[in-house]
Amino acid sequence: xxxxxxxxxxxxxxxKALAVLTVRIGVxxxxxxxxxxxxxxxxxxxxxxxxxxTGAEERARVETLARVIRNAATVVILxxxxxxxxxxxxxxxxxxxxxxxxxxxxxxxxxxxLIKDYFNGVFLLLEDQLRQGDVVExxxxxxxxxxxxxxxxxxxxxxxxxxxxxxxxxxxxxxxxREFARAVIEVGVAYAADPDxxxxxxxxxARAMRADPDWxxxxxxxxxxxxxxxxxxxxxxxxARLKVVPAIEQxxxxxxxxxxxKAEFDARGIEIPYPHLTLLDQRG
Numbered sequence: 001x002x003x004x005x006x007x008x009x010x011x012x013x014x015x016k017a018l019a020v021l022t023v024r025i026g027v028x029x030x031x032x033x034x035x036x037x038x039x040x041x042x043x044x045x046x047x048x049x050x051x052x053x054t055g056a057e058e059r060a061r062v063e064t065l066a067r068v069i070r071n072a073a074t075v076v077i078l079x080x081x082x083x084x085x086x087x088x089x090x091x092x093x094x095x096x097x098x099x100x101x102x103x104x105x106x107x108x109x110x111x112x113x114l115i116k117d118y119f120n121g122v123f124l125l126l127e128d129q130l131r132q133g134d135v136v137e138x139x140x141x142x143x144x145x146x147x148x149x150x151x152x153x154x155x156x157x158x159x160x161x162x163x164x165x166x167x168x169x170x171x172x173x174x175x176x177x178r179e180f181a182r183a184v185i186e187v188g189v190a191y192a193a194d195p196d197x198x199x200x201x202x203x204x205x206a207r208a209m210r211a212d213p214d215w216x217x218x219x220x221x222x223x224x225x226x227x228x229x230x231x232x233x234x235x236x237x238x239x240a241r242l243k244v245v246p247a248i249e250q251x252x253x254x255x256x257x258x259x260x261x262k263a264e265f266d267a268r269g270i271e272i273p274y275p276h277l278t279l280l281d282q283r284g
Contacts, residue, residue: 024088032081039073065125068150114151116168121150129173137174139165180220181250183242185257188235190271195238199225201264202240205257215256218249235273 047066123129125148130136134145136155141163143155153170155163189198206223209215221243229239242257244250265272 021088025085028081028084028088032077035077036074039077040070043070043073068122068125113166113168117152117166118150120167120170121148121152124148124153124167124170124173125150130175134178135176137176139169139171141165142174176250177246179246181244181246183244183250183254183257185240185242185254185261186229186237187258187261188232188237188273189265190234190273191236193236193270195228195236197268198238198265198270199240201268201270202238202261205260205264206240206242208260209253209257215253218244218253220244 043066047062130145130148130153132145132148136142136145138153141155141157143157143163145153146156147154150167152167153165155165157163185202187198189195202225203223210219210222219242224241226239226241229237231237242253244253262272
């Protein structure tokens with residue numbers, strides 16, 4: 001009879017210990033869930049606060065930063081909760097941490113380029129070097145930015161080709177559409193033509209474009225005449241430039257300006273020379 005009572009007491013104490021352990025683990029998991037929910041809530045508030053005080057161009061960068069912070073917070077919370085649960089189960093985390101440290105060193109040596117990509121991606125976002133929609137040149141590839149992540153930048157060039165550039169390969173960013181851009185105009189006139197008359201025609205074309213509602217919003221300032229750029233084989237090269245709004249408007253403005261300038265030169269009798277052609281004597 002006493003043996004049976006002792007066994008019941010042992011079962012009772014074991015059940016109590018199991019119940020306490022279950023409750024402690026449940027509390028840890030509940031706190032982890034609450035912390036994750038709180039972190040997500042704070043990140044949403046931060047994103048809404050910043051997005052409400054920035055323009056549309058900044059929102060893509062804010063979204064990317066918010067996603068990175070949310071993922072980092074989730075990883076940290078899960079790691080801490082996992083170690084606390086293992087501690088409650090009586091499993092020492094010291095050997096696990098030591099093994100993870102050695103494995104981390106080995107993986108680090110084998111994944112240096114990946115780590116470099118992520119570090120460079122963080123600085124690209126924090127320093128706002130490029131944004132979605134910008135036209136940039138990075139690592140020898142140019143195009144419009146379609147996506148910016150911590151791992152890579154996705155570009156689409158004029159031919160429609162998509163380039164994935166790892167952030168670790170990006171040393172220099174040439175952003176062609178930040179704040180404003182320049183439409184650089186170079187035209188050739190015959191040596192017999194008067195450069196001042198050509199400059200007057202260029203000013204008239206620019207004035208007409210700025211008076212056109214379809215183009216006025218794209219051109220920020222009056223045309224800037226640079227002057228005679230150089231003497232070519234069969235033409236005098238003249239240069240000017242227009243300050244335009246960002247994105248891809250500099251190329252659109254340049255195309256329209258050249259189209260109108262051709263008609264203006266024809267109306268004023270300003271000769272545009274043909275390219276110099278050399279005929280080969282094939283008579284042997």
